[in-house]
Amino acid sequence: MRCRHFGTCGSCSIYEAGYEAQLAHKKEGLSALLSPFYTGEIEAFASAPEHFRARAEYKIYHDGGRCGYAMRRLDKSGFVTIEECPMVSEAIESRMWRLQERINGDEPLKNRLFGVEFLSTTTDEVLITMLYHRKLDAAWEERAKTLEDALNVKIIGRSRKQKIVLSDEFVTESFRIGGREYRFRQYEQSFTQPNPGVNEKMIGWAMKMAEAYGRGDFCELYAGAGNFTIPLSGLFSKVIATEISKRSIHAAKQNCLLNGLENIAFVRMSSEEFTEALQNRRSFRRLEGVDLSSYDIGTVLVDPPRAGLDEQTRALISKFDTILYISCNPTTLVRDLQTLTRSHAIETAALFDQFPYTPHMEAGVLLTRPAVS
Structure with a gap:
């Protein structure tokens, strides 16, 4: 990689x-x-x-009216804004940059957004949790639903004492082991x-x-x-x-x-x-x-x-x-x-x-x- x-x-x-x-x-x-x-x-x-990681969590960094994904620096001196992340699954990678562009063009989605979490499966399901420092309203929910449909994902919005699930709060993973298929529901913010x-x-x-x-x-x-x-x-x-x-x-x-x-x-x-x-x-x-x-x-x-x-x-x-x-x-x-x-x-x-x-x-x-x- x-x-x-x-x-x-x-x-x-x-x-x-x-x-x-x-x-x-x-x-x-x-x-x-x-x-x-x-x-x-x-x-x-x-x-x-590469493309091995089915979970990813990013801080959202705001600069000059735009926001981007950020990770803690290797020397622990702060955060670095990233422009690529080849370790994440192809399911996440195919959505995360389109998500960033959609957020930057939509004030209700961008306003006081401070983090984004991705959970994906090998069957191309993706659950995105968007974290905010403000109460989410009907305008956010309307825009987020449009975004959910555009990216073919499931979206959850979270703020203090608030959680909005637009469709499901889980994705379903599938493994084939020993000649049999096993299916697992994997829930948002639970260990997988x-x-x-x-x-x-x-x-x-x-x-x-x-x-x-x-x-x-x-x-x-x-x-x-x-x-x-x-x-x-x-x-x-x-x-x-x-x-x-x-x-x-x-x-x-x-x-x-x-x-x-x-x-x-x-x-x-x-x-x-x-x-x-x-x-x-x-x-x-x-x-x-x-x-x-x-x-x-x-x-x-x-x-x-x-x-x-x-x-x-x-x-x-x-x-x-x-x-x-x-x-x-x-x-x-x-x-x-x-x-x-x-x-x-x-x-x-x-x-x-x-x-x-x-x-x-x-x-x-x-x-x-x-x-x-």
């Missing part, structure tokens, strides 16, 4: 070496981090070198994987590992909107998944219906609460209709935030035979492995390059409990 803003825009901080060299460097770094626990081969899943190409590979890897090493019923913690839960559910008879976000749980249940699945129980609970429930230390009304004693959980997948797992959750998942750990922060993964490798051994590990041109690494490890002789 080539970009005229390399070196000034803070979105891409590693740009001098070619993409393959960057990926090799990340693989070496992950191998070094995991070396106290695992010395085998790490499978690296590469990203497309940013790199759909790598996400598809990540789900495929997790399914392959679960099929080879999975035991008993399946449990997922930090399940989000079912990104892993839904495809993996076909490998197990019973599935239970937890997530603390009410919005994500709503999306997960919608995605179950969208994919015709009936063997998943999605429960809005933190991993700490789920631990207490499994240990019969506390009862929860949110578990009404779910008989935890009927589950013979043998396989667990965790995809925690950057802080990693808490002590209770590490103790809980250590009780299961097979652990799939997806990590967005290998440093906290290594900390958690100090506990998990007391009872389990790492069978294999992988690198998922969700964020090319940055030092960020996404990792996956599969741990199994050694058989008792």
Whole structure:
């Protein structure tokens, strides 16, 4: 990927070496981090070198009566106005510059606009959220509806204590994994994987590992909107998944219906609460209709935030035979492995390059409990 803003825009901080060299460097770094626990081969899943990002957020910079997209500078000294952004999906790129021109020619759309967020899919759906420092009125809504139709997008307007949804507040992503199509509603301002190409590979890897090493019923913690839960559910008879976000749980249940699945129980609970429930230390009304004693959980997948797992959750998942750990922060993964490798051994590990041109690494490890002789 080539970009005229390399070196000034803070979105891409590693740009001098070619993409393959960057990926090799990340693989070496992950191998070094995991070396106290695992010395085998790490499978690296590469990203497309450009047009890989399905989400993008820009500050709107106003200058001389015109406005443009701006990103924080690499040296953190302020913002730089950008004229291209080849990392975003083609669906976003094909609209963002037309959107900019339409905004600059329309005062009700431009007035006190301070940010624009894009969410796209591989099927060319785009949701645009426009952020304002003023109350949105009927004039804005009329102009925004015209803009929505012109760009073939969905638009949401937001200001303080105000949200206007012109059509839908979600887009529908589609992945084909293991010979089957999976569909996911992805909601505005909710977490979604940013790199759909790598996400598809990540789900495929997790399914392959679960099929080879999975035991008993399946449990997922930090399940989000079912990104892993839904495809993996076909490998197990019973599935239970937890997530603390009410919005994500709503999306997960919608995605179950969208994919015709009936063997998943999605429960809005933190991993700490789920631990207490499994240990019969506390009862929860949110578990009404779910008989935890009927589950013979043998396989667990965790995809925690950057802080990693808490002590209770590490103790809980250590009780299961097979652990799939997806990590967005290998440093906290290594900390958690100090506990998990007391009872389990790492069978294999992988690198998922969700964020090319940055030092960020996404990792996956599969741990199994050694058989008792």
